[in-house]
Amino acid sequence: MMSQLERQLTAGTFTVTAEVAPPKGTNVAAVLDLAESLQGVAAVNVTDNQGANMRLSALALAGLLQKNGVEPVLQVTCRDRNRMALQSDLLGAAAFGIRNLLLLSGDHSRFGDHPDAKPVFDLDSVQLLEMTAELMMGRNMAGKALDGTPQFFPGAAVNPVVEPFELMFQKVRKKVESGARFFQTQAVFDREGLTRFMQEMAPLEVPVLVGVLLIRSAKMAHFLNDHIPGVQVPAPVVARLEAAADPLAEGVAIARDVVAWARESCQGVHLMTLGYEDRIPEILAD
Amino acid sequence: MIISERKPLDELQEAVAPYQNFFLIGCGACATVCKSGGEEEVFQMQEWLIEQGKAVTGSMVIDEACHLLRAGRDLRHHKLAVQEADALIVLACGGGVQSISSQTEQRVIGALNSIFLGNVRRFGQYEERCSLCGECILNETAGICPVTTCAKGLLNGPCGGMEDGHCEVDAELECAWHLIYERLKQQKRPGVFARRVPPKAWSKRRKPGRHKL
Numbered sequence: 459m460m461s462q463l464e465r466q467l468t469a470g471t472f473t474v475t476a477e478v479a480p481p482k483g484t485n486v487a488a489v490l491d492l493a494e495s496l497q498g499v500a501a502v503n504v505t506d507n508q509g510a511n512m513r514l515s516a517l518a519l520a521g522l523l524q525k526n527g528v529e530p531v532l533q534v535t536c537r538d539r540n541r542m543a544l545q546s547d548l549l550g551a552a553a554f555g556i557r558n559l560l561l562l563s564g565d566h567s568r569f570g571d572h573p574d575a576k577p578v579f580d581l582d583s584v585q586l587l588e589m590t591a592e593l594m595m596g597r598n599m600a601g602k603a604l605d606g607t608p609q610f611f612p613g614a615a616v617n618p619v620v621e622p623f624e625l626m627f628q629k630v631r632k633k634v635e636s637g638a639r640f641f642q643t644q645a646v647f648d649r650e651g652l653t654r655f656m657q658e659m660a661p662l663e664v665p666v667l668v669g670v671l672l673i674r675s676a677k678m679a680h681f682l683n684d685h686i687p688g689v690q691v692p693a694p695v696v697a698r699l700e701a702a703a704d705p706l707a708e709g710v711a712i713a714r715d716v717v718a719w720a721r722e723s724c725q726g727v728h729l730m731t732l733g734y735e736d737r738i739p740e741i742l743a744d
Numbered sequence: 745m746i747i748s749e750r751k752p753l754d755e756l757q758e759a760v761a762p763y764q765n766f767f768l769i770g771c772g773a774c775a776t777v778c779k780s781g782g783e784e785e786v787f788q789m790q791e792w793l794i795e796q797g798k799a800v801t802g803s804m805v806i807d808e809a810c811h812l813l814r815a816g817r818d819l820r821h822h823k824l825a826v827q828e829a830d831a832l833i834v835l836a837c838g839g840g841v842q843s844i845s846s847q848t849e850q851r852v853i854g855a856l857n858s859i860f861l862g863n864v865r866r867f868g869q870y871e872e873r874c875s876l877c878g879e880c881i882l883n884e885t886a887g888i889c890p891v892t893t894c895a896k897g898l899l900n901g902p903c904g905g906m907e908d909g910h911c912e913v914d915a916e917l918e919c920a921w922h923l924i925y926e927r928l929k930q931q932k933r934p935g936v937f938a939r940r941v942p943p944k945a946w947s948k949r950r951k952p953g954r955h956k957l
Contacts, residue, residue, distance in 0.1 A: 536896075537896075541943060562904075563896060563898060563903045563904070564896075565905065565912070566895055566896060566905070566912060566913045568895075568913050577895075577896065579896045579897050579898065580943070580944075580946070581943050582896070582898040582899055582900050582903075583900075583903075584899075584900035584901075584940055584941075585899070585900070585941075585942065585943045588940065588942075589943075599943070615904055616904065617904040617905075617906075620904075620906060620907070621908055621909070622909065622922065622925065624925075625901065625902060625906075625921065625922060625925045626901075626902065626906075628901055628937050629900060629901035629902065632900050632901065632940050635940060636940060644904055687903075687904070687905030687907075687912035688904040688905045688906075688907070688912065690907065
């Protein structure tokens, strides 16, 4: 059975995903309520110790969401687990009925709240995709047959507006060859960059959900530029936020622009609203 | 060469506190070159100990502290001074410290932290280029090691944190994959980009390592 995400993308419907982060503790009620309240969303990403900050297991939260009837996209990074743990967790995810995966390298531990942790990176994101494809063929990485074969809808991430473009794009090709069935992108603010990326993507025929980040203030934009790997808020966007009387409303307007570009050339959007999920209907409104 | 640096003095102070008499051992190889365990540093350590009210029974700088048997032989040459000491302080890499500790029953205090296998840019400036992983990919990567110089050791290209060819972990550093890409382009060959590199065989880097030729 296909996941809702896979069904929508296969049907060519403009698809929306959002994301939630597990709590830094065991209180899951709030995040479960939040995920359930999201409207017009095909699936909800569950981040995996995002930004290298230790939180409740993404697999556990994704399992709870699945049980509650909210379709998750389980994010899996290579930072905290070696190839054995990754395979175990993917089999566990399948046992919970989780289908959608977003397979990532992961931010370096140096950025998070455990900078002394040993970064694992036993696999990279391409190898993680290949391993997932192996599992889906009923074998583990050691070539041993599985007792029960998982079925997943594996996706990958990309930062579509980055130089050198060709260097970034060779990895996109490898990810597609390794079984990536969809892409969710890093936050995009550059229309021309997005257009170029989508032109290159066209022959690969893999759907792209464009990352839409709701920036609530100019201060947040500066923080993103200085501290978050792979996110660059261009100067004109920062200027818009600085000049705005209501920066959050301006952030919503900026997000709406990106959604409009995505409607022209992409298969959907991935919304990162960071606590302002109530603004999602406004961001998506035509 | 093995790059090492002296441990912080407060840590050393704690380590030497229970003892009064020390025998000092430096290393004539790497630790001399990176000025952490040569004649000069052994002398400085002696001065520091005396300032702390301690005594030094003698000292020596072994040609290569990593040489197990030579370390034992040199200890025997200084038998009396060694025996008079309550503890031996070794200014060498972790390998050197263990050459000594395997050759004596006496208390051995390592005075350095070993940091990495380093290339020398100029004196005092070292770069980590190789991490002795046991499965070298340099011939495909235009002579630039991603296992070591990519902060995540990725094998199939840069991560999403690369910005303008720089590393997400340290914006001062060029992204290893960017360097590999540029140099392969210059050499007009696809190199490592021609294939999906499979997961690394970490079994090639057996720990603890043993090697017989």
